Amino acid sequence: MxxxxxxxxxxxxxxxxxxxxxxxxxxxxxxxxxxxxxxxxxxxxxxxxxxxxxxxxxxxxxxxxxxxxxxxxxxxxxxxxxxxxxxxxxxxxxxxxxxxxxxxxxxxxxxxxxxxxxxxxxxxxxxxxxxxxxxxxxxxxxxxxxxxxxxxxxxxxxxxxxxxxxxxxxxxxxxxxxxxxxxxxxxxxxxxxxxxxxxxxxDWKWIRKGLKVAIPLLIATLAIRGLFTLDRYWFGALAGLDILGAYVLFMGVCNALISFLDAGVFAFIYPGLISAYNKQDSDAFRQGLRKMLIQTLLLTIIFVAVAIVLIAPLLSWLNKPLYLEHQDLFQWLLLATLLYAVGMVPHFALYAQGQDRPIIHSHIASLMCFIPTTWLLSTHWPYLAVPLGLCTTFALILIWKSWAYFVLTPTQYRLLQS
Incomplete structure (x- = not known):
């Protein structure tokens, strides 16, 4: 080997x-x-x-x-x-x-x-x-x-x-x-x-130059990561600290998917996408992006299937009725994580090309979507408002980044180009 x-x-x-x-x-x-x-x-x-x-x-x-x-x-x-x-x-x-x-x-x-x-x-x-x-x-x-x-x-x-x-x-x-x-x-x-x-x-001049690039991306990152902080505080306020423990448990399981994709897929492929684009090697760019998409979909499907099968026995082993009572939270958080994971493929395709603007705009829009959506849902379904808000938001991000990739990417770098 x-x-x-x-x-x-x-x-x-x-x-x-x-x-x-x-x-x-x-x-x-x-x-x-x-x-x-x-x-x-x-x-x-x-x-x-x-x-x-x-x-x-x-x-x-x-x-x-x-x-x-x-x-x-x-x-x-x-x-x-x-x-x-x-x-x-x-x-x-x-x-x-x-x-x-x-x-x-x-x-x-x-x-x-x-x-x-x-x-x-x-x-x-x-x-x-x-x-x-x-x-x-x-x-x-x-x-x-x-x-x-x-x-x-x-x-x-x-x-x-x-x-x-x-x-x-x-x-x-x-x-x-x-x-x-x-x-x-x-x-x-x-x-x-x-x-x-x-x-x-x-070189403070170089640092200032870097800040001009990084700060817009930071704003976008603070917006998207703000979802993963605000959701816990908001859910705790709506449901209480005890049920927040169930939310943290289920989100911890779901986040394992993102961590595994980061380690086994994204970390290996995205540097090659950057190099291929800088070298104007469209074949290598498309090949790398295709590999990223296939591996992401395959690992996501496997993870979701295994998680659905094992979650009930694992919760029973914990021997705490509260977690079993709120198991319905898990399916919504799993859907939100799936949407987020798939959305990372067009994200890295845009990032490798230096197309930061659609990434920034979509992340800012995500927070602007999450807050009013969750607030409206909380008036009728306070228990599910946060998970449903995350699903809606990550679906928006996936659609936005995918559209931006196909519109802004030169023809020879598009995934479906032969």
Whole structure:
């Protein structure tokens, strides 16, 4: 078997182990913690995930394209510039994020965990993105496994055998250790790559140029990711913290699909789409996009089928009637996730061409669709308002991006072009 195929299999295995670990963790949390505690864990994780964009400003979208265009001797200067921007963003947003606790959106007893995890998650996320961009997918998967996988396995085992470990603080502590170890590995590998240019002075002009590219994309990202944060707060307000625990459980299962597609499909194919378009290789572009579409549809169908079959036995194993009572939430969240997953194919097709405007517009429109739709539905069906709002919104995004791809893509790069 060629070395490239072996590397890809190992990469997918690591990503699969990471997903399995997160899947086990969410189910053991559902079994051993009270639903309200699981709801709080979901709020904390979603808020950290959203705040990451404030610390990074999606600047990697600009840096990635620049790195793929330049020699390795210039990479150090680019990364140094991005680091300087991050320090400025830390100084601005870390104090502002404390308002979450002052306003009572999250309790103070998780504040120290929140800020420690936020910084560690941001640094390891940026390292992972860099490793993927420079075709170090295997190491990126290893970093992700340490960041999101191995500690979850350890926590799951300890919670099963040791009742004393069944607390939210124990889980957050293990998460912090895992992210820190992942950061150390990423830094170690970065030092081995022989990247030059670190002594270059910070180029604020280049940073401003990058911000002009990144900020519109950031606005779009904040809009689309805002859905995955606002939905939890809104659902908790409509249904209560206990039932929010069921929502977090079901959404955790559904998100496994997106994580697996990111690892096994998108991370491998989208850099090639960018390179093919920059080289004006329309055949390679179409071939890569066709492969992305087929693999996305195939994995999505398999995931949905397996999830529908296994969800009832898994909920029965939890031995908590609340989750079984609200199982109908799962089918709507699964549909929303399916629509989101398929919509990522035209998303990457547009991104690879530098066609950022339709991506930005569709993401902003998604939030503008989600808020009024969910509000209207909440007056009649408060329990299902948020899941139905997500389904409507992701259907809109899928249609918008697909239309933009066929309209804006040059004829020779279109998927159906022979």
């Amino acid at each position: 060629p070395a490239n195929n072996i590397t890809r299999l190992i990469n997918i295995a690591l990503r699969g182990l990471t997903l399995a670990s997160k899947f086990l963790l969410i189910f053991f949390l559902a079994r051993f913690l009270e639903p309200a505690e699981l709801g709080l864990y979901g709020l904390l994780a979603a808020t950290i995930g959203y705040a990451l964009y404030l610390l990074g400003f999606d600047f990697y979208t600009f840096t990635t394209r620049e790195i793929l265009k330049r020699d390795r001797c210039e990479w150090g200067g680019l990364l140094k510039d991005q680091g300087a921007l991050s320090l400025v963003l830390y100084a601005i947003f870390l104090p502002l994020l404390s308002l979450i606790f002052f306003k009572g959106q999250l309790p103070w007893h998780v504040a120290s965990w929140f800020f420690a995890l936020l910084v560690l998650e941001h640094l390891t996320q940026e390292l992972g993105r860099l490793l993927i961009a420079i075709s170090e997918q295997l190491l990126a998967s290893t970093v992700l496994f340490l960041r999101s996988g191995i500690w979850a396995v350890a926590v799951t085992a300890l919670m099963f055998f040791s009742p004393e470990s069944r607390s939210l603080n124990f889980v957050l502590g293990a998460w912090t250790i895992g992210a820190f170890v992942a950061l150390l590995l990423g830094i170690y590998r970065l030092n081995q790559l022989g990247i030059a240019g670190w002594h270059k002075e910070i």
